[in-house]
Amino acid sequence: MHRVLMDSSVLHANEELAEENRRYFQEQGIFVVNLMSAPGAGKTTVLEETIRRIGEEYRLGVIEGDLMTTTDADRISALGVPAYQITTGTICHLDARMIHHALHNFPVSGFDLLLIENVGNLVCPAEFDLGETLRVMVYSVVEGAEKPKKYPVMFHEAEAVLLNKTDLLPYAGVSLDELIENVFEVSPTARVFPLSCRTGEGFDEWIDWLKGRIENGSRSRTSETPAQ
Amino acid sequence: MHELAIIEGILEIVEGAAQKHGAASASRIKLRLGAFTGVVREALEFSFEAVRAGTVAEHAKLEIEIIPLRKYCRNCARVFESDGELSLLCPVCRLPVEIIAGREMQIEYIDLE
Numbered sequence: 059m060h061r062v063l064m065d066s067s068v069l070h071a072n073e074e075l076a077e078e079n080r081r082y083f084q085e086q087g088i089f090v091v092n093l094m095s096a097p098g099a100g101k102t103t104v105l106e107e108t109i110r111r112i113g114e115e116y117r118l119g120v121i122e123g124d125l126m127t128t129t130d131a132d133r134i135s136a137l138g139v140p141a142y143q144i145t146t147g148t149i150c151h152l153d154a155r156m157i158h159h160a161l162h163n164f165p166v167s168g169f170d171l172l173l174i175e176n177v178g179n180l181v182c183p184a185e186f187d188l189g190e191t192l193r194v195m196v197y198s199v200v201e202g203a204e205k206p207k208k209y210p211v212m213f214h215e216a217e218a219v220l221l222n223k224t225d226l227l228p229y230a231g232v233s234l235d236e237l238i239e240n241v242f243e244v245s246p247t248a249r250v251f252p253l254s255c256r257t258g259e260g261f262d263e264w265i266d267w268l269k270g271r272i273e274n275g276s277r278s279r280t281s282e283t284p285a286q
Numbered sequence: 287m288h289e290l291a292i293i294e295g296i297l298e299i300v301e302g303a304a305q306k307h308g309a310a311s312a313s314r315i316k317l318r319l320g321a322f323t324g325v326v327r328e329a330l331e332f333s334f335e336a337v338r339a340g341t342v343a344e345h346a347k348l349e350i351e352i353i354p355l356r357k358y359c360r361n362c363a364r365v366f367e368s369d370g371e372l373s374l375l376c377p378v379c380r381l382p383v384e385i386i387a388g389r390e391m392q393i394e395y396i397d398l399e
Contacts (some may be wrong), residue, residue, distance in 0.1 A: 064393040064394060069295055246375065
């Protein structure tokens with residue numbers, strides 16, 4: 059028997075590829091956002107509304123991740139924005155390799171902003187670095203106030219948390235204050251934006267912050283170093 | 287279930303180590319898994335059972351050590367170990383803490399034959 063000490067991350071291969079992606083994005087001057095949430099939290103609608111508000115100012119493209127269908131890429135294409143669909147089959151998250159492959163089929167070199175919508179899942183995507191500049195989590199208030207404490211990792215990994223569907227608060231029996239407090243407990247440095255895609259409430263604050271963040275360029279992708 | 291993807295990553299590393307050291311098989315894989323990860327031990331073990339056949343780790347024992355969340359509060363200058371609650375606020379002064387341990391997903395060692 060021969061014991062080999064490793065002390066290596068089990069996600070080593072993904073981390074290396076993610077760094078390669080990150081270097082490529084930096085060389086090309088592309089700001090990359092990884093948008094994560096549970097299924098149905100409203101990622102695609104947040105994307106559509108964000109594109110409507112900033113689409114004129116940036117040359118942007120979208121990569122969509124789903125288990126099946128090209129529905130989401132079709133929705134983005136309908137806005138006149140180039141979109142590429144990754145269908146993962148049975149895999150519950152995007153990883154750096156999938157992004158790497160997508161770049162071969164979806165030239166991004168002309169973009170200055172690339173928005174990646176991850177597979178809808180509240181757990182898995184949080185552990186897989188894609189090489190993004192910024193991680194954003196969308197959470198719909200109707201999912202309840204307690205989930206941040208039950209599923210803390212994605213909240214913790216996000217630099218910004220969008221609390222979507224605030225127009226449904228009166229029907230959901232959820233306290234926004236309690237929800238924000240619970241997000242703070244597991245992700246103390248995250249920026250939190252309560253908003254509604256339906257009414258537009260809170261959207262200006264998110265867009266202003268995002269634009270500022272893009273201007274600041276590549277900084278820490280995790281919440282370890284909070285944006286000012 | 288990303289545990290399957292994680293196990294595939296582990297097997298890749300084990301195969302690489304076996305090849306590098308000219309070993310035919312692995313008999314033990316020791317993992318350090320932090321409590322503040324989205325990885326479930328049982329799902330990891332289940333995934334390992336599902337994909338080990340035909341690999342150098344076919345007969346290996348997968349040993350998983352769970353590392354509790356440990357946090358440091360600058361304000362109180364104290365280290366706290368979590369009793370299962372995954373809060374990143376200081377239990378005393380309620381200010382944000384630093385994570386010292388609990389984010390690990392590491393292969394500590396591999397026993398090769």
